[in-house]
Each structure stands twice: as C-alpha cells, then as structure tokens.
Amino acid sequence: MAKVDAITGWRNLEIGCAITEPGSSRKLKTGDWRSQRPVTDYDKCIKCGLCWIYCPDMVYSPTRDGYFKWNGDYCKGCGICAHECPKDAITMIMEGE
Amino acid sequence: MPKKVGIEVSLAVSEAVCAADVDVIPAYPVTPQTHIVEHLSELVADGELDAEFMPVESEHSAMSACIGAAAVGARTFTATSAPGLALMHEIVFIAPSLRTPIVMVIANRALSGPISIWNDHSDIMAQRDCGWIQTFAENGQEVFDLIIHAFRVAEDPEVLLPMIVNMDGFTLSHVIEPIELLSASEVSQYLKPFEPQLVLDPKNPVTMGPVGVPELYTEARQQAESVLNGSKKVIVRAWKEFAKLYGRSYKPIETYRTEGAEVVLMTMGSVTETAMTAVDRMREKGIEVGLMRFRLWRPFPHEEFRRAVRGIKALAVVDRAISFGAQGGPVCSKVKSALYGAPYQPQVFGFISGLGGRDITVEMFKQMVKKAIRYAKKGEGPVYELIGVRER
Ligand code: SF4
Numbered sequence: 001m002a003k004v005d006a007i008t009g010w011r012n013l014e015i016g017c018a019i020t021e022p023g024s025s026r027k028l029k030t031g032d033w034r035s036q037r038p039v040t041d042y043d044k045c046i047k048c049g050l051c052w053i054y055c056p057d058m059v060y061s062p063t064r065d066g067y068f069k070w071n072g073d074y075c076k077g078c079g080i081c082a083h084e085c086p087k088d089a090i091t092m093i094m095e096g097e
Numbered sequence: 098m099p100k101k102v103g104i105e106v107s108l109a110v111s112e113a114v115c116a117a118d119v120d121v122i123p124a125y126p127v128t129p130q131t132h133i134v135e136h137l138s139e140l141v142a143d144g145e146l147d148a149e150f151m152p153v154e155s156e157h158s159a160m161s162a163c164i165g166a167a168a169v170g171a172r173t174f175t176a177t178s179a180p181g182l183a184l185m186h187e188i189v190f191i192a193p194s195l196r197t198p199i200v201m202v203i204a205n206r207a208l209s210g211p212i213s214i215w216n217d218h219s220d221i222m223a224q225r226d227c228g229w230i231q232t233f234a235e236n237g238q239e240v241f242d243l244i245i246h247a248f249r250v251a252e253d254p255e256v257l258l259p260m261i262v263n264m265d266g267f268t269l270s271h272v273i274e275p276i277e278l279l280s281a282s283e284v285s286q287y288l289k290p291f292e293p294q295l296v297l298d299p300k301n302p303v304t305m306g307p308v309g310v311p312e313l314y315t316e317a318r319q320q321a322e323s324v325l326n327g328s329k330k331v332i333v334r335a336w337k338e339f340a341k342l343y344g345r346s347y348k349p350i351e352t353y354r355t356e357g358a359e360v361v362l363m364t365m366g367s368v369t370e371t372a373m374t375a376v377d378r379m380r381e382k383g384i385e386v387g388l389m390r391f392r393l394w395r396p397f398p399h400e401e402f403r404r405a406v407r408g409i410k411a412l413a414v415v416d417r418a419i420s421f422g423a424q425g426g427p428v429c430s431k432v433k434s435a436l437y438g439a440p441y442q443p444q445v446f447g448f449i450s451g452l453g454g455r456d457i458t459v460e461m462f463k464q465m466v467k468k469a470i471r472y473a474k475k476g477e478g479p480v481y482e483l484i485g486v487r488e489r
C-alpha cells in the first residue's frame with residue numbers, strides 16, 4: 001500500500017475532494033510497489049539526459065556535475081529509462097538483491 | 098404580472114433556462130433529444146440568450162462538457178431522455194462527486210427493449226443512486242417552476258450538487274399547456290448570479306477529480322452523501338421563497354383528499370392528475386380514498402413521508418418502472434424501507450403500471466384502489482402486481 005501523508009477525516013476534505021495545493025502529489029510516495037529498480041553505471045553514462053526526459057514519473061534530476069540522480073520514492077520500475085539509454089548504462093535489477 | 102401562454106412544455110423548459118440566464122448548454126442535438134435544446138439553440142442563435150451552445154457528439158460528451166463548464170463557474174444546463182441518459186451514465190456519477198451544480202431536465206421515457214420511445218420512469222430509476230437531487234413535476238407550470246428552483250438549490254453554497262428535474266416524456270414534453278412564464282428580470286429576484294466556491298483557473302490552480310485512493314474514497318463518498326441529505330432544508334427553503342415571490346407553493350410531498358382515507362394512492366409525475374380524477378369519482382361514491390405524490394425523490398423526504406402517512410390504513414403505490422428481480426417497483430421498495438421501524442406503519446401494496454407509454458386510466462386507478470381495500474381487509478396481498486397486463 002502506498003504511503004499517504006494526506007490522510008484526513010471527511011469533514012476536512014475540500015469541496016468535491018479537490019486538491020487546492022499545487023504539487024501535493026509529491027507527498028504520495030508511490031515507489032514502494034516496484035519489483036525492479038534501475039541502477040546507472042556512471043562509467044558508461046554520457047550525460048545525454050534521455051533517462052531524465054523519458055522517465056514518466058520524473059524520477060531523475062540533473063546533478064551539478066551533469067549526471068542524473070535517481071529518486072526511489074517515485075520510481076515504479078517500468079524500465080523505460082534502461083530501454084532508452086543509448087549506452088546501456090542502466091541495468092534493471094530485482095528489488096531485494 | 099407574468100402572463101399565461103399556451104406553449105409546448107419542452108419550449109417552456111427552454112424559456113425557463115433562458116430566464117435563468119444560463120451560460121453554457123452542452124447537449125446532444127439529435128434523438129432522443131426533445132425540442133428543449135432545439136429551441137435553446139434558436140434562442141442563442143437569435144441573440145436572445147447570451148450563452149455558449151455546444152452541440153456535442155454524444156450524451157457522454159454532453160455531461161463531460163457540462164462538468165467542465167460548471168467547473169469554471171458557468172451556469173450550466175442540459176437535457177436528455179432514456180437512451181441518452183443511459184449513455185451518460187458513467188459521467189452522471191462524476192458530477193455530484195465533483196460538486197458541479199448542473200441542472201438537467203429529463204423527459205422520462207422507457208428504456209429498450211423492445212425498442213420504445215414512450216413514457217415511463219425506467220430511465221431515471223436506472224440513475225436513482227447517482228447522487229443528484231431529483232424532483233418530479235406533475236404539469237407544465239411545475240416543470241417551469243422546478244427548473245428555476247433547481248438552479249437556486251444546486252448553486253447554493255451549502256449544496257453545490259447537480260439537480261435533475263423529471264417530466265414525463267410526451268405526456269408533458271410534447272403537450273401544449275397554459276403556463277405562466279417568468280421573465281429574466283422576474284427570475285433575477287430569486288436567482289442571484291452563480292458564485293462558485295472553487296473554480297478551474299490557471300492563475301490559481303486546483304485539481305478537480307483526482308484519484309481517490311482506498312484511504313480517502315470512503316471519506317469522499319461520505320461528503321457526497323451528507324451534502325445530498327443535508328440539501329433537503331435548502332430545497333424546502335427555496336420553495337418557500339419561491340412561493341413568497343411568485344405565489345405558487347411546493348412541498349416535498351403533496352397530498353390530495355387524504356383526510357380519513359382508508360387507502361391512499363401514491364404516484365409521481367403527470368399521472369397524478371388522472372389519479373385525482375379517479376379519487377374525486379370514488380369519493381363521490383363514498384369510497385374513502387386519497388392521493389399522495391412525491392415531488393422530491395432524492396434526497397428521499399423520510400420525515401415528511403412518515404408524517405404524511407399517519408392515520409392512513411393502506412397505501413397503493415404506483416410504480417412506472419420495474420426493478421427486475423426485486424419483485425416490486427423502486428418507489429414501492431423505497432416506501433416500504435422508509436416505513437421499517439416507523440412508529441406508524443400503514444399496509445403497503447405495490448402496483449406497476451403505465452410502462453412504455455401505456456396510459457393509466459381512471460378505471461385502472463379505481464382497480465388498484467379496490468384491490469388495495471380488499472387486500473387491506475384480508476391483511477395481505479401479493480408482493481406486487483402489474484396492472485393492465487393482458488394474459489392472453
Ligand atoms: S524504471 Fe521507469 S519509473 Fe523508474 S526511473 Fe526508470 S523510467 Fe523512471
């Protein structure tokens with residue numbers, strides 16, 4: 001089950017269960033149900049940014065030195081980044097390994 | 098003083114919507130549509146109503162567009178009928194959960210099959226549990242008035258729920274009746290501009306209709322249920338204010354000659370006028386019969402109903418739809434459940450009649466009353482029965 005920080009009683013819900021705080025989905029950490037996770041080999045990485053662009057969950061963020069850092073709170077383990085990486089720098093490994 | 102005009106009830110609906118100064122009318126323009134949106138499109142094209150008329154490709158899209166329009170704060174109206182309402186079904190549930198105060202008129206008709214375009218209440222009963230406020234009109238004047246009332250209630254900040262006004266297909270929608278049409282300026286005394294509480298606005302972003310994870314779905318449903326039940330006081334208050342301004346008064350339940358009645362017929366919609374004639378004729382013969390009609394169907398007026406049946410020996414409930422396999426009609430089932438545990442409980446006998454455009458005649462109402470009197474004396478009757486069905 002996903003971890004929800006926004007648990008509240010029905011009287012506190014906005015009208016029609018609307019969300020009035022932009023970006024609040026950050027609070028919903030949805031990464032805990034993946035079965036595989038991508039691991040980047042920075043020796044092979046050419047800093048092209050395709051993993052960052054293609055990830056449907058905006059899991060990667062650029063670092064100061066031009067690489068892309070993974071955030072496990074939101075990664076679903078779909079493998080798109082590994083598939084798109086032109087240098088096969090990303091490997092999907094089983095969770096728990 | 099507003100003047101009475103002879104007008105087809107569907108056109109009177111358009112005039113009511115025009116007088117309410119709606120902003121957006123998304124509607125599927127072809128059959129099973131009535132003259133309602135045809136005339137509205139004329140009013141918009143002729144510049145008499147400053148509104149956006151959106152002829153969409155299906156009723157599913159019509160309701161989706163209605164929700165979008167109401168979500169940006171527009172006063173929104175649509176109309177449909179039987180298969181059109183059925184096609185809307187998925188989105189009909191979303192409107193109340195998003196708290197979008199859309200007003201919709203349904204020209205009640207049978208659902209197929211066999212293919213039928215005629216009047217009964219099967220279409221709306223299939224949407225009974227969708228979370229909308231639902232009223233039933235008896236005649237053209239009431240249709241007009243209930244529409245004005247519906248905008249007032251739906252947009253009330255305490256309510257913000259969509260509302261369906263039901264009128265019988267053909268027997269009302271295609272019939273010319275004398276109706277007092279209120280003008281836009283008269284209606285504006287009763288209906289203030291819509292002030293939404295939350296709107297879709299890029300400058301102040303909100304998300305409407307997010308995922309309801311299992312941890313929140315129950316709470317969201319509790320909100321919708323509690324607002325719908327709580328809307329009754331606003332509905333009644335709005336009727337009282339309507340009476341003060343325009344002189345016509347409405348209540349959740351109407352009664353007719355129920356004093357000392359042995360049996361009371363229970364109806365919804367336009368058959369009530371025929372039932373009145375039946376009651377008058379039977380009263381002339383000394384039969385103690387009365388009549389009761391639900392105007393408000395959802396939220397169901399429990400307290401008013403329990404009060405209204407006090408002292409009545411038996412109810413003959415007339416349903417205009419079958420709830421297949423439930424062994425009774427939806428109105429009768431609701432009546433029975435509303436009486437469970439009540440301090441005073443009349444006997445209840447269920448009759449299903451007037452399906453797919455078949456008339457319920459005065460004679461048929463008499464037949465139901467006589468049966469109910471007989472069953473009441475015996476202390477039991479069939480669980481339910483169809484009236485007017487040919488055996489061979
Ligand atoms: S596996 Fe999928 S979700 Fe996870 S980082 Fe790669 S693209 Fe994003």
Ligand code: SF4
Pocket residue numbers: 040044045046047048049050051052068084085086087088089090
């Ligand atoms: S797609 Fe591969 S090469 Fe490109 S930045 Fe990501 S890991 Fe590096």
